[in-house]
Every structure is written in C-alpha cells, then in structure tokens.
Amino acid sequence: MKSIKLSVIIPTFNRAQFLSRSVNSILSQDIDDIEIIIVDDYKKDQTEEIKESFNHLSCVKVVKSWAHRPSGARNIGVKNALGQYISFLDDDDIYLPGRLNNMLTYIENESEKLSFVSSGRLFEVNDFQKVMLDDSQKYGVIKLSDVLDCNGIDIGFMMRREFFNQLDGFDENLSSLEDWDLILRSLMISDGYKIERLDYAVNFEVDRPRVSLTQEQSRNSLADKYLFKFGKKWYFENKFKGLCESGEFNIIYGVKYLLHSSSFYDLKSFVYYTIKTLKGV
Structure with missing residues (x-):
C-alpha cells in the first residue's frame, strides 16, 4: 500500500x-x-x-x-x-x-x-x-x-x-x-x-446556504474563551461585532460594548445599527 x-x-x-x-x-x-x-x-x-x-x-x-x-x-x-x-x-x-x-x-x-x-x-x-x-x-x-x-x-x-x-x-x-x-x-x-x-x-452565491452558520453565537463563545488571553478590549470588540451580526441590535448593549472597546470601527458600526434599529429597518 x-x-x-x-x-x-x-x-x-x-x-x-x-x-x-x-x-x-x-x-x-x-x-x-x-x-x-x-x-x-x-x-x-x-x-x-x-x-x-x-x-x-x-x-x-x-x-x-x-x-x-x-x-x-x-x-x-x-x-x-x-x-x-x-x-x-x-x-x-x-x-x-x-x-x-x-x-x-x-x-x-x-x-x-x-x-x-x-x-x-x-x-x-x-x-x-x-x-x-x-x-x-x-x-x-x-x-x-x-x-x-x-x-x-x-x-x-x-x-x-x-x-x-x-x-x-x-x-x-x-x-x-x-x-x-x-x-x-x-x-x-x-x-x-x-x-x-x-x-x-x-x-459567494447568496442563495446557497454555507456550511458555517450562527456566527454571532460563535463570536460570543470565542470572546468568552479568550477573555483572559487577549484582554477586555478584544473581548468587548467581539461582543459588539457579534451583536451587530445578530440581526437584533440592542442599543443598550451596544453602548456598553462600545465604551469598553474604544474602536473607531465599532463607533461607525454603532451609529449605523442604531439608526437602522430606530428606523425599524
């Protein structure tokens, strides 16, 4: 063989x-x-x-x-x-x-x-x-x-x-x-x-379901898994990204995560998703 x-x-x-x-x-x-x-x-x-x-x-x-x-x-x-x-x-x-x-x-x-x-x-x-x-x-x-x-x-x-x-x-x-x-x-x-x-x-065809799903849940799991390895800033940045990916943006949690992440990218995302949520889109 x-x-x-x-x-x-x-x-x-x-x-x-x-x-x-x-x-x-x-x-x-x-x-x-x-x-x-x-x-x-x-x-x-x-x-x-x-x-x-x-x-x-x-x-x-x-x-x-x-x-x-x-x-x-x-x-x-x-x-x-x-x-x-x-x-x-x-x-x-x-x-x-x-x-x-x-x-x-x-x-x-x-x-x-x-x-x-x-x-x-x-x-x-x-x-x-x-x-x-x-x-x-x-x-x-x-x-x-x-x-x-x-x-x-x-x-x-x-x-x-x-x-x-x-x-x-x-x-x-x-x-x-x-x-x-x-x-x-x-x-x-x-x-x-x-x-x-x-x-x-x-x-990249949107009508084909990918093998990998539930990214928001897994991002939260990764944040929890590596909190002590990569620190609180990384932790809250990923919690915030998971919140944005969830399709159910919560403004209160968004503010909480944003205050800890201090990321300009997260700030832009927060403004975008807050406006989207308030408009009910």
Missing part, C-alpha cells in the same frame, strides 16, 4: 450536487499520493449515494458524521485521514490550479518551523461570472497579532496532521468560526505562512 502524502477533507451537508466541482479541482492539482475524504454530515445517511458518484476514483473515501456541524465533520475527516499533511475544502468552493503543489512544497521545507501554510483567496459568483478580490489579505509570515481582529486565513490551509491532533482539532462547541479558533491556537505555538497567490475560490 502506497503512503499518502496529503489528505483533503470535504464536509458536505445535503449538497452532493456540488461535490464533483470541488473534487475535480483537487484532482487537477496533479498530486499522486493524495486522498480525498468526503464527510457526509446530513441528518440522513447519504454516504452510499455519494460513494456511487465517485466509485471510479480510488483516492476518494466517503465517511459518515452525525455531528451536524462543520467542526465535528472536519474532525471526523481527519480521524479517517492517512496523509502526513491535511487540508480542507468546503463543498461549494474550489482550489485553483497549483494551490496544493505550492503549499505542499513550502510546508515540506518549513514544516518544523511553521504551524500552517496558506495562500490567497478570491470570491466568485455563478461559476466565475463575477470575481471579487480581497485586498486586505496579508502575505508572508503570519503571526498571532495578524489574525486577532479577523481571520485572514481560509479554511483550505495546510497543516501537519500530527500538529492538528496536538491541537485537539477543531473546537466542536463552536457552530462556526471554528477555523479562526484553530488558527488562533496554532499561532500561539508558532508562526504560519501565507503564499502570495490567489488560488482558493470561495463561492
């Missing part, structure tokens, strides 16, 4: 129709010693249906998850992985040519120094009828301070499987933002690296 260099985990939740697109983007990477693990996280067992779609590909493995959230599904994927390195792909996103090769080459040379390797992302609508770029991305060495305000690392990062297991994987208490949490924990140990290439394509 040949050794597996890389395992790519794809969690899917009742969206089998998108899998061919994502799987083909992995196959186009031109890496031989790779396995693709599709994790069926739907409430009904669809593993046989998915297996039938890919039974002509020996590198594809399909496993069942009853976790019903992306953190648990991804952890189950890693538990079934054989690769020395792991990466992830959402079922409606794709890798552009060269992504995995570039990350694999870099992490093999620097794996003992880096917690992960990533590269740039772009957003596409309707199979690239429209493309949107994120100009705020930071490339090169990534330190903990670079991701405290927001997570600039997409879910398709590459990491040693052994290191992922040392981190105890994704926090399954989080229903979203579990990738940001993992990146934070990894950067507490060692720096990461982001290659200056735009080769992770995030599907």
Whole structure:
C-alpha cells in the first residue's frame, strides 16, 4: 500500500450536487499520493449515494458524521485521514490550479518551523461570472497579532496532521468560526505562512446556504474563551461585532460594548445599527 502524502477533507451537508466541482479541482492539482475524504454530515445517511458518484476514483473515501456541524465533520475527516499533511475544502468552493503543489512544497521545507501554510483567496459568483478580490489579505509570515481582529486565513490551509491532533482539532462547541479558533491556537505555538497567490475560490452565491452558520453565537463563545488571553478590549470588540451580526441590535448593549472597546470601527458600526434599529429597518 502506497503512503499518502496529503489528505483533503470535504464536509458536505445535503449538497452532493456540488461535490464533483470541488473534487475535480483537487484532482487537477496533479498530486499522486493524495486522498480525498468526503464527510457526509446530513441528518440522513447519504454516504452510499455519494460513494456511487465517485466509485471510479480510488483516492476518494466517503465517511459518515452525525455531528451536524462543520467542526465535528472536519474532525471526523481527519480521524479517517492517512496523509502526513491535511487540508480542507468546503463543498461549494474550489482550489485553483497549483494551490496544493505550492503549499505542499513550502510546508515540506518549513514544516518544523511553521504551524500552517496558506495562500490567497478570491470570491466568485455563478461559476466565475463575477470575481471579487480581497485586498486586505496579508502575505508572508503570519503571526498571532495578524489574525486577532479577523481571520485572514481560509479554511483550505495546510497543516501537519500530527500538529492538528496536538491541537485537539477543531473546537466542536463552536457552530462556526471554528477555523479562526484553530488558527488562533496554532499561532500561539508558532508562526504560519501565507503564499502570495490567489488560488482558493470561495463561492459567494447568496442563495446557497454555507456550511458555517450562527456566527454571532460563535463570536460570543470565542470572546468568552479568550477573555483572559487577549484582554477586555478584544473581548468587548467581539461582543459588539457579534451583536451587530445578530440581526437584533440592542442599543443598550451596544453602548456598553462600545465604551469598553474604544474602536473607531465599532463607533461607525454603532451609529449605523442604531439608526437602522430606530428606523425599524
């Protein structure tokens, strides 16, 4: 049995129709010693249906998850992985040519120094009828301070499987933002690296439900989790952002969080959401 260099985990939740697109983007990477693990996280067992779609590909493995959230599904994927390195792909996103090769080459040379390797992302609508770029991305060495305000690392990062297991994987208490949490924990140990290439394509169609939901609740959970690590200012900034994302902006709580965060961005958001709330929009 040949050794597996890389395992790519794809969690899917009742969206089998998108899998061919994502799987083909992995196959186009031109890496031989790779396995693709599709994790069926739907409430009904669809593993046989998915297996039938890919039974002509020996590198594809399909496993069942009853976790019903992306953190648990991804952890189950890693538990079934054989690769020395792991990466992830959402079922409606794709890798552009060269992504995995570039990350694999870099992490093999620097794996003992880096917690992960990533590269740039772009957003596409309707199979690239429209493309949107994120100009705020930071490339090169990534330190903990670079991701405290927001997570600039997409879910398709590459990491040693052994290191992922040392981190105890994704926090399954989080229903979203579990990738940001993992990146934070990894950067507490060692720096990461982001290659200056735009080769992770995030599907941005608003009518497609994403795998990750309930961001407001998870942001509050992260704020509680890291209060003593990152301090009260960070805590209240994330509480405020969670309040803005909740869809039920509370002016009293907004004032409370704003007074502690002292952020100009939060002040602008407070004015916007206060006006919106008062207008009943």
